[in-house]
Amino acid sequence: MTSTPLVALVGNPNAGKSALFNALTGARQKVGNYPGVTVERHSGKLVLPDGRIVELVDLPGAYSLEPSSPDERVTRDVVTGAQIGERLPDALIVVVDASNLDNHLRFALQLIALGLPVVVALNMIDLAARDGLTLDPVKLSAELGVPVIPTVAVRRRGLDEVKATLSGLIVESAAIRLRPSDPAIGEDIVTLQRRARKIALGATVSEAPVRRWTHALDAVALHPVWGVLLLMVILFTMFQAVFSWATVPADAISAGIAWAQESIRATLPDTPLRSLLTDGLLAGVGAVIVFLPQILILFAFILVLEASGYMVRAAFLMDRVMASVGLSGRAFIPLLSSFACAVPGIMATRTIEDEKDRLTTILIAPLMTCSARLPVYTLVIGALIPDRHVLPFVGLQGLVMFALYIMGLVGAFVVALVLRRTVTAGVSSGFMMEMPKYQMPRLRDVAIGLWSRAEIFLKRAGTTIALTIVLLWVLASYPVAPAGQKQSEYSIAGRIASGIEVVVRPIGFNHDIALALLPAMAAREAAVGAIATVYSIDNPDDPRGDNQLRRNLQARWSLPTALAFLMWFVFAPQCISTIAVTRRETNGWKWPAFMVGYLFALAYIAAGATYWAAIGLGL
Numbered sequence: 001m002t003s004t005p006l007v008a009l010v011g012n013p014n015a016g017k018s019a020l021f022n023a024l025t026g027a028r029q030k031v032g033n034y035p036g037v038t039v040e041r042h043s044g045k046l047v048l049p050d051g052r053i054v055e056l057v058d059l060p061g062a063y064s065l066e067p068s069s070p071d072e073r074v075t076r077d078v079v080t081g082a083q084i085g086e087r088l089p090d091a092l093i094v095v096v097d098a099s100n101l102d103n104h105l106r107f108a109l110q111l112i113a114l115g116l117p118v119v120v121a122l123n124m125i126d127l128a129a130r131d132g133l134t135l136d137p138v139k140l141s142a143e144l145g146v147p148v149i150p151t152v153a154v155r156r157r158g159l160d161e162v163k164a165t166l167s168g169l170i171v172e173s174a175a176i177r178l179r180p181s182d183p184a185i186g187e188d189i190v191t192l193q194r195r196a197r198k199i200a201l202g203a204t205v206s207e208a209p210v211r212r213w214t215h216a217l218d219a220v221a222l223h224p225v226w227g228v229l230l231l232m233v234i235l236f237t238m239f240q241a242v243f244s245w246a247t248v249p250a251d252a253i254s255a256g257i258a259w260a261q262e263s264i265r266a267t268l269p270d271t272p273l274r275s276l277l278t279d280g281l282l283a284g285v286g287a288v289i290v291f292l293p294q295i296l297i298l299f300a301f302i303l304v305l306e307a308s309g310y311m312v313r314a315a316f317l318m319d320r321v322m323a324s325v326g327l328s329g330r331a332f333i334p335l336l337s338s339f340a341c342a343v344p345g346i347m348a349t350r351t352i353e354d355e356k357d358r359l360t361t362i363l364i365a366p367l368m369t370c371s372a373r374l375p376v377y378t379l380v381i382g383a384l385i386p387d388r389h390v391l392p393f394v395g396l397q398g399l400v401m402f403a404l405y406i407m408g409l410v411g412a413f414v415v416a417l418v419l420r421r422t423v424t425a426g427v428s429s430g431f432m433m434e435m436p437k438y439q440m441p442r443l444r445d446v447a448i449g450l451w452s453r454a455e456i457f458l459k460r461a462g463t464t465i466a467l468t469i470v471l472l473w474v475l476a477s478y479p480v481a482p483a484g485q486k487q488s489e490y491s492i493a494g495r496i497a498s499g500i501e502v503v504v505r506p507i508g509f510n511h512d513i514a515l516a517l518l519p520a521m522a523a524r525e526a527a528v529g530a531i532a533t534v535y536s537i538d539n540p541d542d543p544r545g546d547n548q549l550r551r552n553l554q555a556r557w558s559l560p561t562a563l564a565f566l567m568w569f570v571f572a573p574q575c576i577s578t579i580a581v582t583r584r585e586t587n588g589w590k591w592p593a594f595m596v597g598y599l600f601a602l603a604y605i606a607a608g609a610t611y612w613a614a615i616g617l618g619l
């Protein structure tokens with residue numbers, strides 16, 4: 001055998017496969033304390049103790065070899081060698097959760113029966129110990145007929161033993177292939193479960209249930225009244241924090257940008273290059289980067305809630321609401337991921353087995369407020385909504401932000417309700433998710449999560465957004481307006497915007513907004529950058545800094561216009577990546593076209609209604 005041996009990590013969802021994958025390869029795949037985190041195969045390099053290199057693949061979790069959802073199909077196809085363009089693995093690392101052994105052994109038995117060389121990673125033994133459970137890996141190994149290594153993936157315990165065992169297995173591997181005579185092949189699920197339970201019981205040395213505090217926590221977290229209240233308090237605190245904690249770092253960043261602009265102005269002669277650097281890149285991209293602290297605060301909350309095991313509880317609480325609009329309980333996690341970005345959210349729908357369920361979830365995912373909307377919301381709210389307290393500890397700005405998020409959710413539920421009665425009619429499947437164990441979030445995991453978010457955000461700012469801004473700067477700077485004419489209206493960009501303005505004037509949008517709508521299609525945050533760039537070009541002699549943009553907005557936008565603009569951002573389909581991933585996941589243009597159409601219609605109506613209602617109320 002000349003090619004690199006292939007080893008696959010398989011097991012039930014949430015067993016710790018990705019954590020083990022990261023520990024073994026040094027990769028940074030996402031781990032999360034809920035089932036269905038990994039939905040695609042990922043591969044990495046693992047160096048065995050004897051120096052050989054092995055390709056390790058991390059697979060989506062599955063409950064059995066009979067796939068019930070698209071992500072489980074990937075797993076089945078890889079381990080049976082049916083995956084196109086992929087060879088049969090040379091060995092499997094079957095990951096089982098020690099504290100949930102009988103359930104996880106069921107799938108493990110099926111995998112062992114395939115006949116590939118197997119090492120079982122008896123993972124999360126630390127949590128088993130915490131729950132008062134002691135297991136005997138030697139006995140388990142004897143029962144299963146394969147090596148069993150106790151591991152704690154997140155503390156890197158047992159890794160060397162796994163690697164050593166693996167090198168032994170791969171040497172022998174060449175001859176062994178499928179053993180169809182094994183009883184577990186074709187064994188029905190009930191017999192399999194019975195066998196799994198027996199083996200698990202046999203390997204249990206002692207069990208002293210000390211899970212009372214988990215139950216006590218769940219009595220509150222899952223309570224129909226207290227649980228919902230708790231969820232509301234958590235979400236609300238999150239939005240207040242996004243506003244109040246970010247001020248200091250955001251001010252520092254914007255002071256830094258203003259300083260850079262001033263220094264360039266002071267050193268470079270007044271040329272188009274100077275304008276491109278200061279009015280284009282620094283004003284535009286800077287206006288977006290200022291929001292990094294807020295995005296990180298939002299994600300810190302989400303990551304901690306995920307890692308603690310609370311998120312699935314929130315999903316469980318929402319299940320009744322979701323079912324009442326015809327969504328599957330499994331839709332919660334994809335929808336939740338969409339709060340970061342609809343692209344991974346739409347990919348996460350692969351854990352939903354029913355096609356109609358899945359399609360409905362894909363179609364409403366863009367209505368979840370993605371993090372790219374945050375800069376737009378914050379800028380407009382910060383400039384035009386008064387900063388005062390409606391109650392002690394409850395600021396008006398945070399409240400408006402919270403309302404915008406809720407608006408997206410309500411919109412999504414209404415759309416789901418309509419879709420389920422029309423284009424995606426069908427029965428919805430119920431809630432089918434194990435409750436993960438509560439865990440103290442690990443600082444390192446949260447830090448890595450935040451780091452990768454910051455990287456994504458800054459990369460976007462440095463590529464897509466910067467390019468959009470440069471393009472906009474060119475279009476907004478030329479042709480140069482004669483004296484007495486406004487550059488933002490005379491330029492090419494200005495004329496395009498005037499065309500768009502005809503369509504959007506009835507819903508209260510002004511020329512600035514019309515100009516920002518196109519860049520927002522590349523990335524929503526670019527709307528903020530675009531507005532900043534245009535103001536900067538129009539008023540090159542304005543003092544720089546954070547307040548410049550805000551002052552301009554206050555002078556040029558009325559409150560009804562601002563509210564209509566916010567409403568537009570709640571609903572409008574604004575990003576090309578979302579459309580592209582929808583095309584990929586639904587295999588065609590029909591559904592993305594439908595999605596774009598209904599979202600634009602909704603955005604137009606909602607923004608218009610808001611504008612005229614605000615005018616009517618005399619705001």
Ligand SMILES: Nc1nc2c(ncn2[C@@H]2O[C@H](COP(=O)(O)OP(=O)(O)OP(=O)(O)O)[C@@H](O)[C@H]2O)c(=O)[nH]1
Nearest residue numbers: 014015016017018019032036037038061124152153
């Ligand atoms: N205490 C403890 N936690 C662990 C261990 N292994 C993984 N975890 C945690 O368990 C959760 C699930 O881990 P993942 O690696 O995402 O699980 P997975 O098997 O890849 O899950 P899917 O991708 O959903 O199939 C995460 O919160 C991990 O931090 C372990 O050995 N001990």
Ligand SMILES: [Mg+2]
Nearest residue numbers: 017018037038
């Ligand atoms: Mg995973």
